[in-house]
Amino acid sequence: MSDLPRLEIDPASPTPPFEQLRRQVVAHVEAGRLAPGDKLPPIRGLATDLGLAAGTVARAYRELEAEGVVVTRRRAGTVVADAALAVTTRVQRAAADLAAVAHEAGLDDGAVVDIVRAALRSR
Template identity: 55%
Template sequence: MTTLTIDPQAPYPPFEQLRRQLVEQIVSQHLPAGTRLPPVRRLAADLALAPNTVARAYRELEAEGYLVTRGRNGTIVAPDAAPDDDVRRRAADLAATYVAGMRELGLRGEAIVAAVRHAL
């Protein structure tokens, strides 16, 4: 697992920073399917976070299909969490088309990102 960092000055709460970093590592396959994640308490101690903060990030990632929790057997990256190359390529094409259309409307980066966040 690539190093995870929490920035207390970031505009996002710690659980969201952790969630985003884990998604990024799963999607980029730095955390491949089947990889076992550290226990909640250990990761919380490593990141100087409350255990509930890490547990919330894990729960949300499990609800989103990125992780599978097996009780005392730990939490692993879900078998189908990372998209294959074809899906990634199609997603990149869709994103490029969307951004081009938004730019034609005269919107800049932050407005485009805000529109995506609102849609999600």
């Protein structure tokens, strides 16, 4: 198990603290600084270290679990999920980004699906 990379919260940021924390953990997983099976600190301990309410850290952990980035196991705590789940999370985020860009561009759902199908065929 590796040491947890440094996590920081910017209180002046317009991004809510739970989202700052969530994004940092995802970035560490994607960069390989957190590997599958690495244990995240307990909610209360991390909350104290970051000067946050325990509920804020708990929300970040819940969202990370919902995305498949981490899993919570009784007695083992919260750990980074296996690599397959992390890949799925990246693909889901890319799809959400695509949907947002397509919406901004005024494309309808059918056009977006056609673009994705063409991209898959061209691989």
